[in-house]
Amino acid sequence: MILPIVAYGDPVLRKVGDNIDKDYPKLEELVANMWETMYNSNGVGLAAPQIGLPIRLFLVDTTPFADDEDLTEEEQNALKGFRKVFINAQIEEETGTEWAFNEGCLSIPDVREDVSRKDTITISYMDENFKAYKETYDGLLARVIQHEYDHIEGILFIDKLSTLKKRLLKGRLANISKGKIKVEYRMRFPNMKKAR
Numbered sequence: 061m062i063l064p065i066v067a068y069g070d071p072v073l074r075k076v077g078d079n080i081d082k083d084y085p086k087l088e089e090l091v092a093n094m095w096e097t098m099y100n101s102n103g104v105g106l107a108a109p110q111i112g113l114p115i116r117l118f119l120v121d122t123t124p125f126a127d128d129e130d131l132t133e134e135e136q137n138a139l140k141g142f143r144k145v146f147i148n149a150q151i152e153e154e155t156g157t158e159w160a161f162n163e164g165c166l167s168i169p170d171v172r173e174d175v176s177r178k179d180t181i182t183i184s185y186m187d188e189n190f191k192a193y194k195e196t197y198d199g200l201l202a203r204v205i206q207h208e209y210d211h212i213e214g215i216l217f218i219d220k221l222s223t224l225k226k227r228l229l230k231g232r233l234a235n236i237s238k239g240k241i242k243v244e245y246r247m248r249f250p251n252m253k254k255a256r
């Protein structure tokens with residue numbers, strides 16, 4: 061089932077997510093619905109707060125990035141078929157040089173900005189079967205995970221922009237929260253006026 065994606069301005073996007081355990085109600089169904097919702101909106105990642113749940117769960121499928129011809133074959137292969145569920149994730153370490161990448165977010169349609177982040181992360185997490193992992197990623201893989209991880213910490217990519225950029229975006233962000241935007245997928249807008 062495709063779930064509505066929560067738009068910028070909803071307080072759920074600002075909550076630090078809670079850990080969950082195996083007994084979380086209908087977890088399998090939730091994960092399936094989140095995959096369906098993400099693919100329907102052509103995203104490469106989706107975090108639970110974006111569908112209204114303040115829990116530490118996000119998913120990533122970087123396959124669409126593998127077509128980028130600027131990447132080496134090795135990088136393309138790493139991105140292709142990288143499809144993972146991250147539960148109760150904790151970034152243990154971020155290292156390497158900061159680099160800029162043009163990011164967007166399903167909760168903030170039509171806004172794309174260059175964001176600087178460190179190149180390499182080490183993250184511990186559990187998969188959908190609650191098997192534990194500790195892994196290191198770099199490049200675009202790390203980038204997508206960092207963006208989604210921020211969501212479960214209540215952080216959005218626009219928080220990382222300069223004061224000037226933020227000021228320039230203010231009007232557009234207000235419009236997004238009111239639903240004054242054309243978007244191809246289902247969304248839920250916090251400040252939309254109800255029709256009488």
Ligand SMILES: [Zn+2]
Pocket residue numbers: 164165166167207211
């Ligand atoms: Zn996002």
